[in-house]
Amino acid sequence: MPELRKDPIVGRWVIVNTENPRTPRDYEIIPHEWKGEKDCPFCYGNEYMTPPEIEAIRDENSAPNTPGWKVRVVPNKFPALRIEGDLDKRPEGMYDMCNGIGAHEVIIDTPYHYKDICELTSEEIFLVLSVYKSRMVDLKNDKRFKFILLFKNVGELAGASLEHPHSQLIALPMIPKNVKEELDGSKHFFHYHERCIFCDIINQERSESERVLFENQDFISFCPFFGRFPFEVWILPKKHMAEFQNVCESQLRALAEILKATLLRLKKVLSSPDYNYIIHTAPFDYEFCESYHWHIEIMPKLIRPAGFEWGSGFYIVPTPPELAAKILKNE
C-alpha cells in the first residue's frame, strides 16, 4: 500500500511509493555532457561579454571586469525584471498588475568552467556563500524590494541555459505565493504550539535518524519525511534563525562543508543529476522571526511533474526518503 504523507508546513500531501520503490538505476538519467567553454561569458577573459560587475572577490591587484576574480556578480543580461523605475501598481479591469521592477543578478561561482559547486574546495564554496550573503545584505537597502530568492539551476532539466557554474538571485517587490504559504504555515504552528515548526522537524528527524545524511556543529541535512521529489534533501541551521543573511562566518564555513558533502553524495549516487537548490529565507522586515527558519532545499530533477501534479499540488514520490537517505549514505 502506498503512503500519503503531509507536509506539516504548507499542508501539501505527497504519495510515497513504498511498495515498489525506485532506486537510482530505475531513473532515466541522461549522462551530463559538457558543451565546452567556447564563447562562455562566465570564463576568464570574457568579462566584457557580461554587463559590468556589481561585486567580486578578486586578487588585490586585479581590476573590475578583468580576470583575477574568484566569485563574480553581474546583472543578468536577459533579466526577468528591470532594476530602474518606481513601482506602479494599478488595476487593469478586474485584474491587478504592476510594472516589472526587480533585481536579477548572476553569481558566477568560480572561474573554472568544468567544476560544479560541490567540486570546489570548502574554502571556495565558503566564498560563494559569503557573496550570497553580501548581495542579500546590499539589496535589503533597496526599499522597493520585499524578498530575495537565491537559487541555482544545474543542467538543462533544471532550467539552466549556461553550463558554467553559477547561481542567481531575483529581488522582488512582493512576497511570492510559495514563500507566503510557508510563512503562514509556520506562523500558524507557532501561534498554536509556541514553537518553531522547523526546529520541531529537526528534532523529529534527529530522533528518527534514518533520513539524516550529515550533521556538523551548525547544520543538518536530511531527506524530509514529506519531500516532494525523489532524493530531495534539505539543509537547515540547527539553531533557530529566520534570515539567511544573518549567518556569521563560522556558520558559513560549516554550511560550505555540509553543502559540499551533500551535493557530492547526490552527484555520486545519481550520476551527476541536473538539480536546483533554493535558499528559503524570511522576507525583509518580517515580523515573525520566531516562527520562520531559513533553509536550503535541494531538488534533483529525476522525474517531470505531469497533469496530476499540476492540477492537484499532490506529488508522487517513487523513492521513499528513508530509502533515498540509506542509498545516499551507503553507496
Add this chain to the structure above:
Amino acid sequence: MPELRKDPIVGRWVIVNTENPRTPRDYEIIPHEWKGEKDCPFCYGNEYMTPPEIEAIRDENSAPNTPGWKVRVVPNKFPALRIEGDLDKRPEGMYDMCNGIGAHEVIIDTPYHYKDICELTSEEIFLVLSVYKSRMVDLKNDKRFKFILLFKNVGELAGASLEHPHSQLIALPMIPKNVKEELDGSKHFFHYHERCIFCDIINQERSESERVLFENQDFISFCPFFGRFPFEVWILPKKHMAEFQNVCESQLRALAEILKATLLRLKKVLSSPDYNYIIHTAPFDYEFCESYHWHIEIMPKLIRPAGFEWGSGFYIVPTPPELAAKILKNE
C-alpha cells in the same frame, strides 16, 4: 518594461515578458515522433494487456475486454493509489500520514493509436467527455473519496509514458492543496462581491476580447490575462456551474466542439506540442457551489520551470497572452 500580473483567484504573480516576446519559432519544440503501436496495451486486440475494463462504450454485440469499443476505461496497471481498503489516518511522530487509498483509472480515448484527441470527430470527442462524466458520477458514490482529478498528459514532456491517446483520473480521499487554494480564493471573492470570480473573468475577457479564441452557445476559450505558461488556454462554461459532472448532453457536445477547435489551433501553431489539460471542478458535497466554476486548463509544455519558479511560485511568461491569442487566431 516587463509586467507583473496577478491571478485574482489564488493570488499568484506572473512576470510577463512584454518587451521581447517570444513567438512559436523561439521555442525549442522537438517534433513529435510516434514510437508505434507494437505491444501497445491500448490498441484493439491487446485488451488482455490491461486490467479488466471498468466501463466502455462498445458496439452492441462486442464483449467486454475484446475489440469493438469506442472509449474504454481500465484501472491503471501501475496505480499511484490503491482502491481496496479503508482510510487509516494516523500520526507518525509530529507528522500526519494515511494509507494510499484512491482510484487511478485510465480512459482510452479511442482505438486509433495515431490520433490525438483533437483529430477525432466532434462526435468521438463527445463520447470521451461523456465517459469523463459517467466515471465522475460513479466514483462520487464512493464515500471514501472527496475529489476527482481528471487530466490528460500528451507527450513525454507532459509526463506521458504511453503514446496511445488516453486520459486519466485519480480519485482522492482529501481535497488537494491546489484545489483548496482555488476554492478558498473564489469563496473569498464571493463573500466580498457576492459574485462568482470566474463569471467576472469571463465578462472581463469578453469585453476586452483580444485574448478570446473561440466562443459557442455554451463555452468560451481564451488565453487568461494571468496565465502561468506561454499559450496557456482556459475553457469555461459561460453559465455558472460548479461541478463538471452536472453538464448535460448538449453542453458536452458544445464542449467537444470548442475543445477540438482550441486543441487543433495549438497543434497547428505550436507544431504538435506536448501538453497537459486538467479539469478543475468542485469537490464532492462542496457547500460553495455559488462561488466555484468548473473549467479546463490547457498547458502546452514549451518551457521548464526552474529554481525561480519552484522557489517562489512566480512564473515567467515569455509570450504575453494577448500575443499568444493573436497568433492562435491568425496563423
